Amino acid sequence: MSSILIDDSFQVTVSHICKHWREVALGTPTLWSEIDLETGRRAVQSHRRASAYLIRSKGYRLSVCIDVNECDLDDTSFYSGRSDYQSPDTNVQLQEAVDLLLLHIGQGRKFKLVAEDYLYFHTVLSRLSTAPPAPLLEYLKLHHIDEDLELNYLMFPDDHTPKLQYVSLYQRRWYVLIFVIELTC
Numbered sequence: 001m002s003s004i005l006i007d008d009s010f011q012v013t014v015s016h017i018c019k020h021w022r023e024v025a026l027g028t029p030t031l032w033s034e035i036d037l038e039t040g041r042r043a044v045q046s047h048r049r050a051s052a053y054l055i056r057s058k059g060y061r062l063s064v065c066i067d068v069n070e071c072d073l074d075d076t077s078f079y080s081g082r083s084d085y086q087s088p089d090t091n092v093q094l095q096e097a098v099d100l101l102l103l104h105i106g107q108g109r110k111f112k113l114v115a116e117d118y119l120y121f122h123t124v125l126s127r128l129s130t131a132p133p134a135p136l137l138e139y140l141k142l143h144h145i146d147e148d149l150e151l152n153y154l155m156f157p158d159d160h161t162p163k164l165q166y167v168s169l170y171q172r173r174w175y176v177l178i179f180v181i182e183l184t185c
Contacts, residue, residue: 029060040069061109068115112141
């Protein structure tokens with residue numbers, strides 16, 4: 001795998017035009033506040049990009065999306081494909097992504113998790129349960145595809161998320177939308 005970080009996003013493209021534009025781009029934290037983390041083949045590149053963006057965001061409020069992509073791995077074990085199976089590679093990548101974000105949890109304004117298996121939600125929520133409060137969190141989106149999502153794990157103490165205004169819970173099974181719950185607090 002290449003060690004070169006390939007990123008064709010607007011902010012990176014602008015920062016490569018000339019020295020002046022680079023200084024302006026690197027000095028503008030809002031350009032780096034959208035953090036997308038993936039698992040699968042692009043996990044390493046995604047983690048590097050997120051690390052760079054987190055540094056460049058300089059404490060600005062963050063919008064974070066974690067996309068768990070199991071079908072992008074070369075896991076051919078006997079158990080893969082079972083609803084109660086959690087890929088070890090994906091789980092490690094997911095834990096690393098959450099650990100990176102925990103260092104900046106106080107900056108979080110939006111958080112979105114997209115996954116196919118409840119076990120990945122459990123991994124993320126278990127890790128987040130040990131995090132310090134997220135006082136700036138306003139939007140929480142959990143998008144689940146293909147398996148039951150138990151809502152009792154989604155409760156947060158009021159003092160941990162005092163600005164939470166919007167919660168979106170989305171479940172799809174076999175390409176049919178089962179439910180969407182959107183709450184404005």
